[in-house]
Ligand SMILES: Nc1nc2c(ncn2[C@@H]2O[C@H](COP(=O)(O)OP(=O)(O)O)[C@@H](O)[C@H]2O)c(=O)[nH]1
């Protein structure tokens with residue numbers, strides 16, 4: 001059984017599991033976070049084990065990479081889950097034979113799970129840091145005969161004695177009796193096959209749980225067209241509003257996934273000068289960065305400290321630097337800036353004539369600078385010197401990041417920063433910091449934008465399947481109408497003051513990454529009744545959304561988005577697709593099914609074309625024809 | 626974004642989809658705004674994403690609703706722009722007379738349009754070439770009228786015009802010309818078929834009364 005070559009079947013895995021009690025041999029693992037697995041060794045008499053392994057960093061960084069660099073996250077994630085690297089370190093895992101476990105207890109709102117032996121002693125306990133152990137319990141109930149203890153309703157006793165009278169009684173009450181006599185893998189397989197017969201209401205949640213199992217299947221059965229078809233048909237059943245009820249066959253997981261109620265999250269007061277000074281020590285270092293960010297997230301920044309705090313938020317200043325170090329850094333950055341500026345300023349006429357790419361950039365920047373925020377006093381009027389500074393910074397940025405160069409939209413991102421800093425060098429470095437956060441918006445192939453639109457759809461579909469379905473049926477699942485919102489972070493929709501408030505809130509990365517997508521979801525949620533009541537199609541939706549410019553109350557939207565965020569993270573049926581987007585660790589029940597689960601319709605965008613670009617374009621094309 | 630124009634055509638006009646293409650900064654958005662709301666804003670924003678405006682136009686006692694699509698010109702946004710070419714009835718190729726390279730790029734724009742709009746027979750597709758910023762001084766002019774006509778001849782395009790969105794010169798005429806060109810192409814293509822039958826009608830059969838909340842009376 002210790003043989004690495006041996007066949008291993010992973011029945012269940014979950015990340016983000018903290019181990020708090022373990023047998024003496026594994027004491028070094030205590031209080032570490034890792035992955036909990038239920039595995040089966042088919043060649044060793046079907047031995048089943050509980051295993052736990054510490055966080056695997058290589059896989060983790062892989063997930064992060066893929067999230068932001070490819071359009072086709074679905075494809076990639078599928079590969080990821082389909083071909084988990086063979087774990088040669090398996091022997092180092094904490095491993096407990098399931099036969100030694102006689103009961104388990106669920107506590108702490110289903111976030112803690114303790115396994116006990118026959119004497120009732122705790123063998124090991126785990127805390128599920130993300131979500132809860134419901135998925136695992138469902139799987140355990142599937143592979144073991146369990147009964148709730150009469151003394152403690154949180155304790156499940158495992159019945160291993162076939163002749164146990166209690167067990168026989170129990171059997172009768174299980175409709176899935178036959179299933180349980182088979183190997184767990186076969187059971188799973190049957191589970192999937194029976195899937196179409198299941199009540200439609202259960203489907204959504206069931207998917208995530210089924211994928212837990214399907215994905216660990218021995219022959220990567222998901223790739224099997226049969227499974228694919230089954231899942232597909234089930235999805236159609238949802239569309240057709242099938243409401244057949246089967247009996248409590250799958251009671252285990254059969255309930256309608258519903259989001260918790262939307263709670264109010266009133267906005268707070270902006271970070272004040274006094275608060276800001278209090279959070280710095282005498283050396284100027286900011287100890288509790290998270291506390292600062294939290295205040296900013298809740299209420300933004302007062303205008304009298306905004307200028308300074310933005311430098312931190314945009315990585316120009318370092319949070320943990322003394323005044324002296326800071327001064328040093330500023331000096332360096334200053335020199336660096338003027339070196340880069342000199343590079344283009346010293347370009348001769350002949351050089352320029354021989355450098356088409358440069359010339360084109362220059363002319364585009366010239367044109368766009370003249371069309372950026374000219375209604376603001378700061379940039380108004382002919383020969384306004386601030387326009388020259390705007391131009392110089394963008395030209396220097398094109399030197400700083402020649403591969404990216406200048407892309408339309410950048411001048412919008414720079415304008416409020418320059419306005420606030422009113423200093424060329426500081427504005428440049430803060431702009432660099434902002435660009436580092438959003439550079440994928442300006443990818444040559446627009447992959448970053450396409451991916452965000454896709455993510456936005458996934459979130460919308462999870463939050464409000466009915467609305468997502470409406471969009472799908474009205475050729476708008478591509479979410480293209482949100483393009484401008486996303487490209488320049490609502491710069492064109494809001495007043496200068498409001499956009500500054502929104503940006504500083506978003507820069508905190510609270511309460512989650514990609515919170516700007518939730519801002520979109522919140523606005524769309526506010527508009528959806530108008531869109532649906534008027535039966536708007538793609539062009540009309542585009543028009544309506546474009547015309548919202550100037551009519552968005554950003555404080556209301558931010559607090560609504562926060563409420564929605566909390567609804568989503570508290571949802572029982574939170575999927576990996578959504579987890580990935582908002583930066584929660586995934587549970588391993590990944591990929592295509594997830595994406596479809598959240599949105600039957602997104603397949604147009606992701607799974608049908610030869611390449612993503614083609615399918616995206618198709619989707620967009622179909623959209624408005 | 627400027628100009629409050631009703632989104633839906635208010636009557637059952639034939640809806641013609643017009644796409645305005647050309648380099649950034651030649652004045653596409655200004656042309657559209659001048660045509661739709663008779664308004665010119667020298668410092669309006671550069672376009673991000675895709676915008677469109679509707680506007681009714683009357684030609685030979687017949688009303689048409691033009692749905693004018695305006696996009697961002699930078700190469701980078703090509704993949705997000707081109708899907709909107711499909712289903713176009715008219716393509717307006719635009720350059721600025723004080724910008725030679727915008728004139729040279731018209732070939733590129735024409736090809737991009739033909740390719741993505743999936744036009745089989747380009748000989749009959751109603752293109753119109755617009756040289757904008759005709760108000761600039763002679764010193765600033767980089768493209769002559771002769772060059773424009775030569776290019777159009779070489780490319781088999783019958784309609785071209787110089788305009789100024791700034792001082793409202795020839796803008797209504799340009800769009801009118803485009804529709805007339807479209808009418809000729811249509812009747813050539815199929816004389817028997819009703820010209821309206823294959824156009825998209827977004828309206829919900831509200832009334833036949835022409836509702837004048839669609840801004841900007843035609844200045845003919
Ligand atoms: N002199 C002059 N300038 C114009 C005219 N039309 C537009 N412009 C200017 O050209 C610039 C670009 O116009 P815009 O419509 O934004 O160009 P687009 O990128 O093609 O949409 C703006 O700053 C306008 O003020 C015109 O007819 N004459």
Ligand SMILES: [Mg+2]
Nearest residue numbers: 653654671672
């Ligand atoms: Mg424009």
